[in-house]
Amino acid sequence: MRRRLTTGGWFLLAAMVVFGFGGGATWAARPEARLDTAWWRADENTPPESGPYHGLTLTSQYLTMRDGVKIAVDVYLPAGLRPADKLPTILDQTRYWRRLDIHWPASLFFGPLDEIRRIVEAGYALVRVDVRGSGASFGQIPYPWNDGEVRDGAQVVDWIVAQPWSDGQVGAAGGSYEGTTAEFLSFNRHPAVKAIAPMFALFDVYTDIAFPGGIQLSWFTREWERGNRIMDRNRPQEAFWFARLLTSGVAPVDGDRYGEERARAVAGHRGNVQIHQETLTLNYRDDVSPGGICTDRFSPHTYSDRLRAAGIPVYNISGWFDGAYPHAAVKRFLTVENPGSRLLLGPWDHGGADQIRPFDKTVRSRFDLIGEVRRFFDFHLKGKQTGIEVEPPVHYYTMVADRWRSADHWPPPARETPLYLAADHRLSFAATKDEAGRDDYHVDPRAGTGSLSRYNALAVETRVAYPDRKHRDRRLLYYQSAPLPGDLEVTGHPLARLFLAADAPDAQVFVYLEDVNETGEVSYVTEGMLRALHRQLSDAPPPYRSPAPYRTFLRRDGRPLQPGETAELVFDLQPVSYLFRQGHAIRVAIAGADADHFRELSSPPTKFTVQRNAAQPSRIVLPVVEP
The missing domain is CATH 3.40.50.1820 (Alpha/Beta hydrolase fold, catalytic domain)
Known part of the structure; x- marks a missing residue:
């Protein structure tokens, strides 16, 4: 020990x-x-x-x-x-x-x-x-x-x-x-x-x-x-x-x-x-x-x-x-x-x-x-x-x-609070009324989380640190909220719900939840990811209990993408308990690779199209704990 x-x-x-x-x-x-x-x-x-x-x-x-x-x-x-x-x-x-x-x-x-x-x-x-x-x-x-x-x-x-x-x-x-x-x-x-x-x-x-x-x-x-x-x-x-x-x-x-x-x-x-x-x-x-x-x-x-x-x-x-x-x-x-x-x-x-x-x-x-x-x-x-x-x-x-x-229980009681991807790379607490909003993202295969990430400490003796992610986010598609009017505590399992198309039959999607302070520094909070091939959710009895959506990851449930056709991807981020301070902004960043840790697909996509409109409102849902 x-x-x-x-x-x-x-x-x-x-x-x-x-x-x-x-x-x-x-x-x-x-x-x-x-x-x-x-x-x-x-x-x-x-x-x-x-x-x-x-x-x-x-x-x-x-x-x-x-x-x-x-x-x-x-x-x-x-x-x-x-x-x-x-x-x-x-x-x-x-x-x-x-x-x-x-x-x-x-x-x-x-x-x-x-x-x-x-x-x-x-x-x-x-x-x-x-x-x-x-x-x-x-x-x-x-x-x-x-x-x-x-x-x-x-x-x-x-x-x-x-x-x-x-x-x-x-x-x-x-x-x-x-x-x-x-x-x-x-x-x-x-x-x-x-x-x-x-x-x-x-x-x-x-x-x-x-x-x-x-x-x-x-x-x-x-x-x-x-x-x-x-x-x-x-x-x-x-x-x-x-x-x-x-x-x-x-x-x-x-x-x-x-x-x-x-x-x-x-x-x-x-x-x-x-x-x-x-x-x-x-x-x-x-x-x-x-x-x-x-x-x-x-x-x-x-x-x-x-x-x-x-x-x-x-x-x-x-x-x-x-x-x-x-x-x-x-x-x-x-x-x-x-x-x-x-x-x-x-x-x-x-x-x-x-x-x-x-x-x-x-x-x-x-x-x-x-x-x-x-x-x-x-x-x-x-x-x-x-x-x-x-x-x-x-x-x-x-x-x-x-x-x-x-x-007495996990997760503690929380209000499921959606933040919607909006125009001009904004993250909004209000649902969009835009009928045709979408963003194209040219996937950067060099994007990654560095050599001091949560995964590195699993195998090497190193400190974990996420220095200001402002530079790394330039390779990603990100959305940011207005400064918060008050403190906001997120405790539990954030959920990403994306409507996304790719120009390939498969894709790897990474979502990062981040905190932006008054000076523009960007701090990592947590992350989640999903290979689009495994996007199918299951109604079968899961083998264990979890607050996250259940998918089997079995071969029979694999679903290749139709290139250019929008698919819904729903997946959890790693659990966290984090206080966003008043005046800070919440940022969500989307990537198609973490080249520092995860194996690249044999035929990766070069472009994502993320829908952010009334019919297909891409969003992240945060478990907000009331003060």
């Missing part, structure tokens, strides 16, 4: 090498007072609550699974643990090396991460596992979160509860890949697993990471494959030449002094799936790649009935700039309504290290994420009254207002 939970393995090395082996430092500026400090912290300068123990011990070993595959496991226990002491356990299963092997003398100065120390000293055992086919574990990865890996989780829990230090209760937590392993662990319905906290993690593989809006997020799959390949070969020097001076890669288990077992395990990883190459062959949700990859096969939402049947509380945590994962957290929360489940949405990037601030510098987050997760597990694993048991189940952060808010 590192504070910064990156997805590409070599990026973990980068974080540790460049940022001091701590995982919590970032490129951010010094934090300001309070900001996103947790609502339950009376004083942000008060040190986190200390636990009953001081110091910790670490041992590691192989566990042999039912099929003979050996899994590398680290066990952290409080120092001074007495034979009579029994502890609950937090299980963290990772694809990205459970621990680095740091060379001497650097090993004299860098011990376990502070997050690990805080968990263990609070009276928990912490077990970290290299999932099969990764790190120092044997086996192969035919696809992420494969059946063998999921079954291993149950067997690891069997081993945990048989240990003399275990009290028989296990919680699972982690971010990104590790958050999904926690979710898949629950599908085993092991009686010892009492609660899980999947943080900054997907729920529907297809829409949350592989194909948001049906458009391939190829930058991520390429970088993720590259990072995994470096880790699978245990060659950190391929990422940074100086890495070999500091580490030999993943740590071997105790007793493997010369790393011979680790070398044999790594040799077996050569057969691991190359996920980017496989996804390049996919378009629809039900497509199957030449290597047998189908996204729903390893998507948690496919098995959500098992999580509901497990009946355990789930803490869903994400940030407004966490790729497409804030919607993932919402979908999981709404779909799996187990007693005690919670939803937390903060002003964060992937991993929650940074707080992103409109019209200002990104700063290091003040939110005590480890403390919040500890409150959750202290109640559900130890029975302690932490206050979380009487709080509303939903907490979210309203940007610009810089306030935490709570609710």
Whole structure:
């Protein structure tokens, strides 16, 4: 449960090498007072609550699974643990090396991460596992979160509860890949697993990471494959030449002094799936790649009935700039309504290290994420009254207002407020009476969102920032409102409804919601996208609950465009809670590409025609929360 939970393995090395082996430092500026400090912290300068123990011990070993595959496991226990002491356990299963092997003398100065120390000293055992086919574990990865890996989780829990230090209760937590392993662990319905906290993690593989809006997020799959390949070969020097001076890669288990077992395990990883190459062959949700990859096969939402049947509380945590994962957290929360489940949405990037601030510098987050997760597990694993048991189940952060808010449900009550595309690039609260209004847009294939976007932090150790978008918007078709007469809070899931024609049989449409201040600076708020091929909405029962319009993304529902013929596209933007200040203007920008992240169509359109008339009133609908 590192504070910064990156997805590409070599990026973990980068974080540790460049940022001091701590995982919590970032490129951010010094934090300001309070900001996103947790609502339950009376004083942000008060040190986190200390636990009953001081110091910790670490041992590691192989566990042999039912099929003979050996899994590398680290066990952290409080120092001074007495034979009579029994502890609950937090299980963290990772694809990205459970621990680095740091060379001497650097090993004299860098011990376990502070997050690990805080968990263990609070009276928990912490077990970290290299999932099969990764790190120092044997086996192969035919696809992420494969059946063998999921079954291993149950067997690891069997081993945990048989240990003399275990009290028989296990919680699972982690971010990104590790958050999904926690979710898949629950599908085993092991009686010892009492609660899980999947943080900054997907729920529907297809829409949350592989194909948001049906458009391939190829930058991520390429970088993720590259990072995994470096880790699978245990060659950190391929990422940074100086890495070999500091580490030999993943740590071997105790007793493997010369790393011979680790070398044999790594040799077996050569057969691991190359996920980017496989996804390049996919378009629809039900497509199957030449290597047998189908996204729903390893998507948690496919098995959500098992999580509901497990009946355990789930803490869903994400940030407004966490790729497409804030919607993932919402979908999981709404779909799996187990007693005690919670939803937390903060002003964060992937991993929650940074707080992103409109019209200002990104700063290091003040939110005590480890403390919040500890409150959750202290109640559900130890029975302690932490206050979380009487709080509303939903907490979210309203940007610009810089306030935490709570609710009994998501989304909170809001007034659906349309803003219509109008003449002269205006955005109007009043419906147009124009009978023939339309705008032509010559698609710029170079348009993009840069290298510091919400998607970059999914795979690299970087801050998220959207510098003044005024320059980027020159490549886009945009519409802007008059200055607002008063503050306007948008909380929930904005909706784009566009009447659009293209000069090709398919198109990729990106919509950005932006804030324009009095000086003309343009700040990013949120975004959504849709491949026109997938525009068909469905009346079929959806596989999960969501405030967004439902479409299947199945091959049978694909609808190519008729070039030059107007089609209606309805799609959601990523959820957000944002305060537009009085005197600011709201801007909606439309693009036909995000060349920095999404794969271009083989025959992309060169022109869009956007209708904005009484018969076909293109608009964005904002969920406005009344003051």
